[in-house]
Amino acid sequence: RWEAAGYVLAPGNTRKRIRVYGTTRKEALAKLTEKIATSNRGVPAPSAQGSLAAYLTYWLQNVAVHQLRENTHTRYTACVNQYLVPGLGKKKLAKLTAKDIRTWLNQLRITCQCCARGLDTSRPEPRCCAVGTCCAKSLSPLTLAYIHSVLKSALEHAVREEEIPRNVARNVRTGTPRSRRFEPLTxxxxxxxxxxxxxxxxxxxxxxxxxxxxxxxxxxxxxxxxxxxxxxxxxxxxxxxxxxxxxxxxxxxxxxxxxxxxxxxxxxxxxxxxxxxxxxxxxxxxxxxxxxxxxxxxxxxxxxxxxxxxxxxxxxxxxxxxxxxxxxxxxxxxxxxxxxxxxxxxxxxxxxxxxxxxxxxxxxxAHVRLRLQRDAIDALGTVLGTLEITKAVDSDGDEPAPCPTLIR
The missing domain is CATH 1.10.443.10 (Intergrase catalytic core)
Known part of the structure; x- marks a missing residue:
């Protein structure tokens, strides 16, 4: 194994020595060159050594509790404990990648929550995993987007504290969930x-x-x-x-x-x-x-x-x-x-x-009803219909009067 060492930018506008490894001399040199190039762009080397679960716990107890309303903080805590820590908690904060997050979200999208969290065992009458038939109750797109937003908020604060160089959760696109359709009262x-x-x-x-x-x-x-x-x-x-x-x-x-x-x-x-x-x-x-x-x-x-x-x-x-x-x-x-x-x-x-x-x-x-749409279409039809009978406007004599365009 080959080892390469060099000095890069660290948090607090300081320098620190890092070491990278590779199976060949060329691979180790390429890794060191990439680290130095990132440092030359002004991006400090990450200082976080702990896991994502440890940082999420720190973020909830010391940062989010002072910035969020109590009910919002309670929902964030439940989201972290139920989904983020079991799924990504063992990952190192500094080594977390967008691919890790995307793979985990895709798996979470198709995983039955009764099986994953053992909800069926606590029911008086089991109706899913305990009886051998999976109900395939997966998370809704809105819930997945909420989990993703909580992770983005935590990693965004880690970037501000210079624990990691960038927020990799921003590179993952979950798509905009379709809002629930409903009809307001007439x-x-x-x-x-x-x-x-x-x-x-x-x-x-x-x-x-x-x-x-x-x-x-x-x-x-x-x-x-x-x-x-x-x-x-x-x-x-x-x-x-x-x-x-x-x-x-x-x-x-x-x-x-x-x-x-x-x-x-x-x-x-x-x-x-x-x-x-x-x-x-x-x-x-x-x-x-x-x-x-x-x-x-x-x-x-x-x-x-x-x-x-x-x-x-x-x-x-x-x-x-x-x-x-x-x-x-x-x-x-x-x-x-x-x-x-x-x-x-x-x-x-x-x-x-x-x-x-x-x-x-x-x-x-503001839900636009069908009646408003019909009124708008009728108004546009009235305007377009009047173009056929619009009278030519008199000109000054230098140019011929403009003729209305016939619309069929």
Whole structure:
């Protein structure tokens, strides 16, 4: 075996001696030449000696915990422990390649998760591997893209700390997963839902959700001090979510743009006034057992409402209204689509929904219905049809008047 040694650039703008090996003198010299060429381009030699699993643990405990929301950090931790560490954890961080990641993702795409993670053994009635018939339950493209994004985030921080020269996960293309297709509520379905909600103790909440497109956490985190019923406005300052450490607690809004002030329609102001009168009656009935949380929408004893509880109320309301099954978040999609059908500009919808970028409003929430497409096609047909009968415009006499082009 042949050995070649030389000095290359190291983190901190220093130099260090490295050694490479080969079965022939030519192979060892080629490896050293490649290392020196990379160093001459200003790329420092990697200093990481540990495994990918060790670095992911360090990244979760010392970096991600301070940069992510608690629920997001919990999802990242579950992704690392369930997929990244078992699949790539034994690889050296400095020697991880794009080929390793691509091969692992391709294998993960066709692997049954019941078999790989032993989920069938913990079920009361085994129905997959334990009975000898594999269900072939593989991960969805959206889950694979999420796993890939977590790995990219961790390796990106390793590049910033000069542990590795480049983020090899960026060289792997997983493809854009196809978003879930769904149909938002039409205007008739929205009126049908509001009719069924009439008389419900949370009628004002459903009315507000359809008219403003607020998120579930923003609705549950709304306080009376945030409402100006005289001026007809509401200030969105917080979101109510359940976390592992603090339970049901108020957190800052999803993004800086989500902290906003919106106008309230007259119907919402009327329903909020009725809701406040009902809440005062519930407070008198509860007496000393009333929990003064300050939230607009509470339980009968004044305590804040869980998100899962609101989902159950919403599903019951859908059954009563005889509407198709949708998510509560789909009311937000429905609001954006209905506003777009009424000719409201995208920038106004963006400010109402609290999006940071107008592209999110245009691509995700504004679903153009068939009626809007037909109106656009009819408008274009009207314009093209008028070209045949357009009168020639008089010229100054120097040139002949332009003739309209006949379109067949």
């Amino acid at each position: 205007a008739d379905e929205a009126r049908q839902l509001l009719t069924a909600a009439n008389g419900h103790r949370l009628c004002a909440l459903f009315d507000l959700a359809l008219h403003t497109g607020l998120r579930k956490g923003e609705l549950l985190g709304l306080c009376w001090e945030d409402l100006d019923l005289t001026g007809g406005t509401a200030s969105i300052r917080r979101t109510l979510q359940r976390t592992n450490s603090s339970g049901l607690t108020a957190l800052p809004t999803k993004t800086k743009s989500s902290e906003r002030r919106i106008a309230l329609p007259t119907s919402c102001l009327r329903s909020l006034e009725q809701h406040r009168s009902r809440q005062l009656q519930e407070r008198e009935a509860a007496g000393t057992g009333w929990k003064d949380s300050g939230y607009v929408f509470t339980r009968p004893d004044g305590a804040p409402i869980e998100g899962s509880t609101l989902t159950r109320h919403f599903n019951t309301l859908l059954r009563q209204a005889r509407l198709r099954r949708i998510r509560f978040h789909d009311l937000r999609h429905s609001t954006a689509t209905l506003l777009l059908e009424q000719g409201v500009e995208l920038v106004v919808i963006k400010e109402l929904l609290g999006h940071a970028h107008i592209g999110v409003t245009a691509t995700v929430y």
